Amino acid sequence: QVQLVESGGGVVQPGRSLRLSCAASGFTFSTYAMHWVRQAPGKGLEWVTIISYDGNTKYYADSVKGRFTISRDNSKNTLYLQMNSLRAEDTAVYYCARENGGGNSFPLDYWGQGMLVTVSS
Amino acid sequence: SSELTQDPAVSVALGQTVRITCQGDSLRGYYASWYQQKPGQAPRLVIYGKNNRPSGIPDRFSGSSSGNTASLTITGAQAEDEADYYCYSRDSSANHVVFGGGTKLTVL
Numbered sequence: 001q002v003q004l005v006e007s008g009g010g011v012v013q014p015g016r017s018l019r020l021s022c023a024a025s026g027f028t029f030s031t032y033a034m035h036w037v038r039q040a041p042g043k044g045l046e047w048v049t050i051i052s053y054d055g056n057t058k059y060y061a062d063s064v065k066g067r068f069t070i071s072r073d074n075s076k077n078t079l080y081l082q083m084n085s086l087r088a089e090d091t092a093v094y095y096c097a098r099e100n101g102g103g104n105s106f107p108l109d110y111w112g113q114g115m116l117v118t119v120s121s
Numbered sequence: 122s123s124e125l126t127q128d129p130a131v132s133v134a135l136g137q138t139v140r141i142t143c144q145g146d147s148l149r150g151y152y153a154s155w156y157q158q159k160p161g162q163a164p165r166l167v168i169y170g171k172n173n174r175p176s177g178i179p180d181r182f183s184g185s186s187s188g189n190t191a192s193l194t195i196t197g198a199q200a201e202d203e204a205d206y207y208c209y210s211r212d213s214s215a216n217h218v219v220f221g222g223g224t225k226l227t228v229l
Contacts, residue, residue, distance in 0.1 A: 035218065037164075044223040045156070045164065045207050059216045095163055106211055106218075107154035107169035114163055 002026040002110045004096050009115035012086055022079040022096030022112055030054070030074035033099040035108060036081050038092035046092070049081070050099070064090075086119045093117075125153075125208050125221035132227040133198045141193045141224045143208030153191035153208045155184060158223075164207065168193055195226075203228045 008020040022034070036048040049060045049070040058070050069082040079096050094115050097108040125145040133139035143153055152171060156164035166175050168184035181196045191210075195202055208221040 037220075044205075045158075045209075045220045047209075047218040047220055050218060059218075061217065103170075104150065105152040105154065105170040105173075107166050108156075108164075108209070109166050109169070109175060111163040111165070 002098070004098065004110055004112035006094065006096055006112040006115035009094065009117045011118045011120060013121050014087060014119055016086055017082070017084045018086060018117060019083070020081040020094055020096075020115055020117070022081075024077045024079065024098075027098070029072075029077040033101065034070075034072065034079045035097045035099055036070060036079075037095045037097055037108070037111075038090075039095070039114075040089070040092040043092075048094070051079070083117070086117075088119050091117060091119045125210060125219050127206075127208060127221040127224045129222065130225045130227070132229055133195070134229050135200060136197055138194065138196045139198055139226065141195075141206050141226065143191045143193075143221045144189055145210065145219070145221075146189055147210045147212045147219065148186060148189050148191050150213060151211045152186060153184070153210045155182075155191075155193045156207045156209060157202075158205045158207065159203075167206075198226075198228050200228050202226065 003025045005023045012018045035050045051058050051070045055072050067085045071080045096112045098110040100109040154169040157167045158164040172184045183194045185192045205223045207223045212219050
């Protein structure tokens with residue numbers, strides 16, 4: 001069955017860096033675009049970034065552009081999120097999610113369990 | 122980038138029908154998908170495309186779209202449907218993705 005398992009979260013000081021990983025299994029990882037979505041405590045879902053199936057195309061939310069970098073290693077079935085210059089407002093649960101799109105529909109059909117990142121001094 | 126607007130809260134009596142709406146310019150070109158999220162859990166896809174349900178989603182959940190508005194309808198709401206519901210779509214440029222602010226559904 002499809003599984004997405006995040007790791008790498010924790011507590012980090014403002015201005016520091018952290019890298020999240022998302023290990024995928026149960027499907028052909030290299031054929032799907034992947035997303036990171038976050039949720040600040042008590043708040044709604046916020047889209048962060050997307051990477052194409054081959055890693056050649058990436059887009060970012062304005063709130064993280066220039067600080068976060070998405071990447072993937074299709075040989076290891078793993079998605080990454082490198083987060084630099086972290087701010088208190090980046091504190092959130094971070095989810096990786098698979099996009100199963102086609103035509104004019106791009107649903108996120110599988111999600112990881114989420115990984116808490118806390119930015120605090 | 123585009124925005125998607127949802128009512129913050131909606132309530133429904135047990136067994137009755139409720140509609141949750143989502144408005145935004147991007148919905149004129151892209152279908153919305155809908156996600157259910159219960160406390161402490163990851164979001165779960167419940168409706169996508171014109172009106173498609175993933176495996177395991179009860180048929181009381183349905184979706185529709187008209188112009189710049191997408192709707193999620195629960196026909197015969199159950200206590201277990203109490204959750205936050207989010208709509209989602211590519212934005213008009215297709216370079217970004219946007220979520221609605223979420224609707225908290227209370228089943229009375």
